[in-house]
Amino acid sequence: MPELPEVETVVRHIRPSLIGRTIGAMWYDWPRTIHTPPPSDFAARIAGQSVAAVRRRAKYIICELTHDLLVVHLKMTGRLYVADADDDHAADRWVHFRLDLDDGRQLRFSDSRKFGRVYLVTDFAQINDNIGPEPLDDAFTLDVFRGRLAGRTRNIKALLLDQSFVAGVGNIYADEALFRAAIHPERTADSLRADEVAALHSAIITALSAGVQHEGASINWYRKPDGTKGNSQDHFYVYGRADAPCRTCGATIRKIRVAGRGTHFCPVCQPL
DNA sequence: CGGACAACCTGGCGGC
């Protein structure tokens, strides 16, 4: 589901509906959705707090409240959106958590697979204190990338999926970035030449930027908060294109398993 | 450090 571009799109869509709102009652029907603190503490603590800012870190959505941070991770099938409180709630049978807002609307968390989690903490580090750099920040320079790659030996696809190495890259954009850099997904990190490292650094940035520009990819479950689909999937070079012709050379895109994940690549453009 | 794999869950799809 949601990788950096999808999560960023959700943040941009819900931000204007949340900034300045004061939170009221909480409702939930799947206890495990609420990770921290226990549900009764969560409800008591969040009521009355207002939303000052909404931002993203890696694949986490962070709402800065008066005293705490409301953090949401969508995992595979989570959706976060604001709807009128009197909208037919049954229309979305997968809503497992919601918060009343002071304007008659509700922040709803819908998640068919129930992997997603919400947290209420004072410090984001309580949730995750080992996240790599944000690839779309100016601070993510080639030097930084080169430095983080130094000494690493695992295969490059596994490394790109590791959130402590670089934040926000998931299975889709890892494949897309490797294609753009013309690097075979089974190459090891220490086998990359200097020019390949530079190509990969820029490919990560361009693949993710394109995803954000197209408002995320709607392969299966992902929808923007307004319910419409993103368009990023229409621009993929390899993800979901097994057996289709490579957009660059016409060779047949292959799908294999790398690091336990379905992995798409062009055997001609990305030789081993 | 890292690879392999199971868990957590449910829905969609292809095949028979």
Next chain:
DNA sequence: TGCCGCCAGGTTGTCC
């Protein structure tokens, strides 16, 4: 139409 197995955008923990 029905049933079955397989696959899925993520992350974490365990075992080797």
